[in-house]
Amino acid sequence: MSFIWRRRFSDIFDEIEEMIREMERLAEAMLGGFETRMPRGEFKGPIVYGVRITIGPDGRPIIEEFGNVKRRGRRAIIEEAVEPLVEVIDEKDKVVVIAEIPGVEKDKIDIRIKDGKLIIRAEDRERKYYKEIELPPNIKPETAKAKYKNGVLEVTIEKEKPEEEKEEGGIRVKVE
Known part of the structure; x- marks a missing residue:
């Protein structure tokens, strides 16, 4: 019985290793020869590309991508602002x-809530960040x-x- 459990557990790691190999192939396809295709002096700043894997x-x-390298079909486009790694915890x-x-x-960070989205902008002499995060509909922005x-x-x-009306089928009446 324990042999079967170990077998299934090791299968998870095999799948993760295959996902990592696939991401490496994807990154190589996107960024391979990138330095030779980019005109000199056109872009100033860091090139950031990252991937976060979580289990839904x-x-x-x-698989979530972050950074300033965006995919447009088979090509990679570098944007000036870096998309930061973000985690949303819905409690x-x-x-x-x-x-x-x-x-x-911290005084260079601009945070706004607009149209159900949290918008984060931060800009310093050498760095720019920008991210829009979809928020749940029942938040109180204030x-x-x-x-x-x-x-x-x-x-x-x-x-x-x-609302109290949603709790247990109606409005509670206090007994005196």
Whole structure:
């Protein structure tokens, strides 16, 4: 019985290794010979490309790209602003957004909530960051608070409290 469990457990690692090989092939196809195709002096700043792999609620892997290298078909386009690595934690009473934006002063960070999206802009002499994050519909934008420390931005936004009418089928009447 334990042999079967070990076999299945090792299959997960085989799948992860295959995903990593596929990502390496994809990155090589996108960026291979990139230096020779780019005109000298046209772009100033770092070239950032990264991938984060998480397991979704259905057990399938979710691959998220970040950085300033974007895919347009088979070509790679470099944008001036880097898209930071972001994690959205949707809790019962609040939403917490954590973004990695190292190298900028906190007074250079602009955070806005507009049309159901959290928009993060940060710009310093050498770095630019930009990211739009889709937020759940039941947030209270006026409660948003942000902290920035050691290159990590944390934005907390409260959610609307569920109405009493939704609780247990109606409005509760107090007994005197």
